[in-house]
Structure formats: C-alpha cells, structure tokens
Amino acid sequence: MIWVEGLVPHLKALHxxxxxxxxxxxxxxxxxxxxxxxxxxxxxxxxxxxxxxxxYVWVITPVAILAIxxxxxxxxxxxxxxxxxxxxxxxxxxxxxxxxxxxxxxxAVAETEGAHEPPEPLVPTILIFSLVVGVLFLVLAKPExxxxxxxxxxxxxxxxxxxxxxxx
Numbered sequence: 675m676i677w678v679e680g681l682v683p684h685l686k687a688l689h690x691x692x693x694x695x696x697x698x699x700x701x702x703x704x705x706x707x708x709x710x711x712x713x714x715x716x717x718x719x720x721x722x723x724x725x726x727x728x729x730y731v732w733v734i735t736p737v738a739i740l741a742i743x744x745x746x747x748x749x750x751x752x753x754x755x756x757x758x759x760x761x762x763x764x765x766x767x768x769x770x771x772x773x774x775x776x777x778x779x780x781x782a783v784a785e786t787e788g789a790h791e792p793p794e795p796l797v798p799t800i801l802i803f804s805l806v807v808g809v810l811f812l813v814l815a816k817p818e819x820x821x822x823x824x825x826x827x828x829x830x831x832x833x834x835x836x837x838x839x840x841x842x
Contacts, residue, residue, distance in 0.1 A: 679751075682748070682752065685744055685747060685748055689744035689748060692737050692738075692740045693741045693745075695733075695741075696738045696741050696769075697769075697802065699729060699737065700769065700776065700798075700802050701799055701802055703726060703729060703734065703776050704779075704795035704798040705795045705799075706725065707776075707780065707783060707795070708792055708793075709722050726780050726783075730776065730777055735777070738770070745766070756816075756819075757819040758818075761819060762809055765805050766809065769802070769806075772798060772801060772802055775798075779792055779793070
C-alpha cells in the first residue's frame with residue numbers, strides 16, 4: 675500500500691482545487707440569480723437564466739461531487755476518524771444544503787414566470803462564507819474537541835428488547 679500513500683498529496687491538491695471551484699460557484703450563483711430582473715430585456719434575461727442553469731448543472735454540481743468524493747477518499751486513505759473531521763462533515767453538509775437551495779432557486783426562477791423573485795445574494799453569501807470559515811478552522815487548527823456530549827442513556831446498554839425481530 676506504499677503507492678497509495680504517494681497519491682495522498684496529489685489527491686489533496688485535487689480536493690483543494692475542486693473545493694475552491696465549488697465554493698466560488700456557490701458564491702457566484704446567488705449573485706447571478708440576483709440579476710434575474712424581469713425588467714431587463716427578455717434576451718438578456720434568457721441569457722442570464724441559461725448561464726446560471728449551465729453553470730449549476732455542468733460545472734458546479736460535478737465539481738461538488740468530485741470535491742466530496744476526493745475528500746471522502748482522503749478520510750479513508752489517511753484514516754482520520756476524529757471528532758473534528760465529523761464536525762467538518764457537518765459543515766460540509768451545510769454547504770451541500772446551500773448547493774441544493776441554490777439549485778432549487780434556479781429552477782424556481784426559470785419555471786415560475788414572474789412568480790418567483792430570487793433572494794438578495796447577501797444572506798446566502800454570508801452563510802456560505804460562515805460555513806467555509808468553519809471548515810477552514812477545523813481543518814487548519816484540528817482542535818481537540820474531546821468526546822461528543824451525549825446523554826447517558828445513549829452511552830450505556832439498557833438491556834431492553836429491540837422493537838423488531840432480529841433475523842436469524
């Protein structure tokens with residue numbers, strides 16, 4: 675498995691590149707959506723709508739999938755199963771949720787003629803920046819978060835029967 679260890683720096687560089695493009699797209703798309711003004715000429719509106727749709731479907735979504743795939747591969751290759759990595763994955767889930775919300779907004783603007791106004795780009799941009807700063811903090815500081823605070827009933831067996839039969 676020595677050859678796998680040699681792939682880690684290259685995979686890490688790919689992962690960082692994919693993440694950079696994904697985050698840039700997540701920041702740019704809400705700004706492009708804000709340009710969906712029905713008062714502009716129809717040709718300009720159609721051009722902006724096509725650009726946001728194309729960027730989301732053919733650039734940002736594939737790069738997001740590649741960023742998550744390379745990040746997952748790095749977790750398993752380096753065997754990093756600590757509390758901070760799970761906290762990072764929670765923040766990455768937030769980025770995925772923002773990605774899905776932006777996609778939903780693109781579709782809503784395109785399919786509901788005049789009925790859907792895109793939101794101002796400030797709020798999604800702040801949310802995305804907050805998530806990215808949180809991820810960067812966790813990755814660069816690797817804080818010792820200790821054990822997750824769990825209720826006592828989750829940490830010890832209670833000796834109860836499962837609510838279903840276990841197949842034999």
